[in-house]
Amino acid sequence: MGVWRIGADVLARGRFTLSPLAETIGALEALHWGTPRPGRETWLRDHRPAYRARLDADPVEALLVWAALRPRWMADFIGAPPEESDRSFRDELERVRRTPPEVAEADLAAGLGHPVPAELRRPDLPERAAALLEWVWTATVRPEWPRLRRVLEADIVARTQALSSGGWAAALAGLRPGMRWLGDGRLQVNAYDNPPRDIADDARLTFIPVSAAHGWVCWDLPHRYGIVYPCAGLLADAPESAPPQALSRLLGPVRATVLCRLTTPMSTTQLVALTGYGLGSVGGHLKVLLDARLVQRRRSGRSVLYYRTSLGDRLAAPETAVRGDPAEAARDHA
Structure with missing residues (x-):
């Protein structure tokens, strides 16, 4: 098995962090292998034809992807971890561009187990890799990056x-x-x-x-x-939908959004990350929802997790689901 031996100081400095480049590489792999995360099939169907057309029009780029993404292996120069100074996708991409061509070629050869084809022995190899990653980012990741980032x-x-x-x-x-x-x-x-x-x-x-x-x-x-x-949690293809209009009128749009996002137990700080609202705002709305018995809370370690009650689930249900339940409608009119 693959084991890393890590000193206490390294582990103490360990951090969870975001990387737009890593998200882009994940998208590239899904486009290339046709294996999206469950729930992301629509995303793949929307973007893969353009990706395949791009590779069909550029044999060198197609060969580069074939060499860089091997089963159980990825070329080091395209997927290095972010630096502390990185602030954007451009910062990470610039390191790919600055890779010496001989280093990029050696990385590809390591994955192939033999020297790279003659078509890839070229001085602009890192630039070609960066151009493809930039296209994947611009065409398939950046349009939904604000939503993905919150998740x-x-x-x-x-x-x-x-x-x-x-x-x-x-x-x-x-x-x-x-x-x-x-x-x-x-x-x-x-x-x-x-x-x-x-x-x-x-x-x-x-x-x-x-x-x-x-x-x-x-x-x-x-x-x-x-x-x-x-990441944990579901990532639906569709953009985040607004809460039901009737619920927004009843509770207010922000409070309705907080209730609808509680599809699984979450802490206040998780809801802040998902909704983009301030900590004080989310905390205040949770207190109102708690008093109204639309949510309950429980302790998990040092965290307090909020979750919807059965009444909260019914109120947060999509309007179409409520309207489309004949049995429910019959009971309401009995």
Whole structure:
């Protein structure tokens, strides 16, 4: 199995963080292999024809993707973990562009197990990779990035809360298949039969949620290591829908939104991340919903989780679902 041996200082500095580039790579893999996360089939159907057309029109780019994305392997130069100074997708992409061509070629050869084809021995190889990633970002990720970002940030909030209450074993539980905290500074990152890897004491370790179906490990040796994992929760194809109009009129649009987002138990900070509303606003609305018996709360470790009552579930149901239930309508008119 693949085990990283990590010192206490490295683990103490470990952070959960976002990476627009990692999200873009996850989208590229889904487009290339045709394997989206369940619930993202419409997204794939909308974007894959344009992706296939782009590769059909550029044999070099098609060959580059074939070499860079191998089963159970990804070229290091396209997927390095973010740096602390990164503030945007452009910051991360610029590092791909700055990769020396000989380094990019060596990365591809490592994955292939043999020298790269002659068509890929070219000085603009990193630039070609960056151009494809920029297209995937612009065409398929950026239009819904604000929504995806809120979902990913909510996952980070939940993991951070688990870390504070239960340590790394709790924070990493269920992070990705084959991964678990073994104790004594040993982190099993996957189930592959790889030799243990010692992480330098001054290295930086990051955990990166994405909306992709699968995760991966990445690094920029010897000082940056990353573990990319599928975020928790459902990611529907459709944009976030507004709460039912009748519910918004009854409760107010913000309070109705908070109630509708409680599809699973969540903390106040998770709701802040998902809705974009301020902490005081969300907390105040939760108190009103609690007093109205539309939500209840329970403690989980150091966190307080809110969840809908049966009445809250009925009020938050889509209007079409309520109107489309003949039995319910009959009872209402009895």
